[in-house]
Amino acid sequence: MAVQWLLVCHGLVTLLVVVSFLCGQWPIFQGTFIQRIHNFLTFGAFDYFRRFVEFVFGSRGSNALYLAQYYCCDRPNPILQVSSYAMYLAIVGGTYYLIVYSIFNYIPGHYIGGYHRYTSLLAVSVGILLFLLTSFSDPGTINPENVSKYLSVYPYDNIIYSEKECSTCKILKPARSKHCSICDRCVARFDHHCGWMNNCIGEKNTLYFVMFLLWHFFLCVYGTVAIGLVLAGRLKELEVVYILTAYYGIEDSFRSLAPHVVQWLLGSYNTQILLMVFLAIVSLLLSGFFGYHASLCLSNTTTNEVKEAKASAEALKASLGDLSQERKPPESKWKSFFRRSHLEDVEIVKNNIYDRGFFQNLYEIIYPLSSRPSFSTHNNKLKTG
Numbered sequence: 001m002a003v004q005w006l007l008v009c010h011g012l013v014t015l016l017v018v019v020s021f022l023c024g025q026w027p028i029f030q031g032t033f034i035q036r037i038h039n040f041l042t043f044g045a046f047d048y049f050r051r052f053v054e055f056v057f058g059s060r061g062s063n064a065l066y067l068a069q070y071y072c073c074d075r076p077n078p079i080l081q082v083s084s085y086a087m088y089l090a091i092v093g094g095t096y097y098l099i100v101y102s103i104f105n106y107i108p109g110h111y112i113g114g115y116h117r118y119t120s121l122l123a124v125s126v127g128i129l130l131f132l133l134t135s136f137s138d139p140g141t142i143n144p145e146n147v148s149k150y151l152s153v154y155p156y157d158n159i160i161y162s163e164k165e166c167s168t169c170k171i172l173k174p175a176r177s178k179h180c181s182i183c184d185r186c187v188a189r190f191d192h193h194c195g196w197m198n199n200c201i202g203e204k205n206t207l208y209f210v211m212f213l214l215w216h217f218f219l220c221v222y223g224t225v226a227i228g229l230v231l232a233g234r235l236k237e238l239e240v241v242y243i244l245t246a247y248y249g250i251e252d253s254f255r256s257l258a259p260h261v262v263q264w265l266l267g268s269y270n271t272q273i274l275l276m277v278f279l280a281i282v283s284l285l286l287s288g289f290f291g292y293h294a295s296l297c298l299s300n301t302t303t304n305e306v307k308e309a310k311a312s313a314e315a316l317k318a319s320l321g322d323l324s325q326e327r328k329p330p331e332s333k334w335k336s337f338f339r340r341s342h343l344e345d346v347e348i349v350k351n352n353i354y355d356r357g358f359f360q361n362l363y364e365i366i367y368p369l370s371s372r373p374s375f376s377t378h379n380n381k382l383k384t385g
């Protein structure tokens with residue numbers, strides 16, 4: 001019984017943290033507790049702590065805290081790194097532990113082979129490996145030695161990117177790069193800084209990041225299907241349908257049997273069913289994140305470029321709105337939620353000169369431009385073509 005409660009708490013807390021952290025800013029969650037958890041996780045917890053320190057120690061205390069925050073949080077820090085890794089390992093390890101504890105007794109089963117005890121461990125290990133690869137790989141750090149290479153590989157589009165110097169690194173900013181204030185470095189083909197990975201996602205590790213999302217999606221689907229097969233096997237092994245029809249006289253049809261079978265499963269295997277539902281929900285979330293990033297990759301657009309294009313579109317709309325003095329009633333949050341389409345995000349970056357077609361874009365993710373020996377000839381071709 002204790003395990004079931006542990007599972008319920010683990011599942012609910014994980015789901016709440018993941019959804020709040022990643023989607024808390026969406027319009028649909030405005031004013032809800034999901035948004036409040038998001039604010040708390042992103043900056044609120046620290047703010048409350050700062051106010052408490054200021055209350056107890058005065059302004060000197062809060063100044064010291066700001067200084068500590070600068071050294072601990074605004075630059076890559078081993079403590080922050082360890083806590084983000086611990087969180088990932090706790091979620092994956094906790095879920096796998098519960099699967100081993102509640103499912104492995106029934107493997108091998110009628111519909112599932114004994115080898116799944118080993119393939120599941122292998123699948124989880126690959127997931128952890130992809131996490132480590134994304135976290136520890138170089139996202140494409142720009143330094144005085146390699147800046148000329150990046151400048152020649154990525155031409156300026158003069159829409160989002162024009163020739164500029166990074167005020168911190170004091171080197172020219174190649175197109176598509178951005179200075180990450182957390183890592184304190186310029187990153188080529190900057191996508192975003194990932195708090196979970198504690199690393200930037202850029203030119204050289206976008207492939208690992210997308211593979212990480214895809215693999216974890218498959219991992220959750222694998223878990224959901226495997227638990228389903230275990231439960232179906234238990235139904236068969238215990239001859240539940242036979243008992244229900246022969247002893248209880250229930251009609252042998254799907255419609256009359258289904259409620260009884262579901263009731264029996266919920267009564268006998270609630271831990272396993274909860275695990276299955278949890279994995280199914282997480283796989284849905286992951287499929288959304290993977291789909292979004294895959295569509296960006298295939299159109300050779302970065303999250304950062306979508307953000308930039310949106311900001312300039314908003315600014316244009318605001319200036320046009322000022323001119324016409326026309327005020328539209330605010331859109332309902334349901335309407336704006338359903339309007340939020342990933343395709344819209346991809347299409348928002350107009351005249352994307354880096355989009356060179358489906359296969360070339362995919363190849364660029366697998367084999368980054370700056371890693372190719374023929375980068376200068378490629379660039380000449382881009383200029384003339």
Ligand SMILES: [Zn+2]
Pocket residue numbers: 166167168169170178179180184185186
């Ligand atoms: Zn910089």
Ligand SMILES: [Zn+2]
Pocket residue numbers: 180181182183184192193194199200
């Ligand atoms: Zn970063």
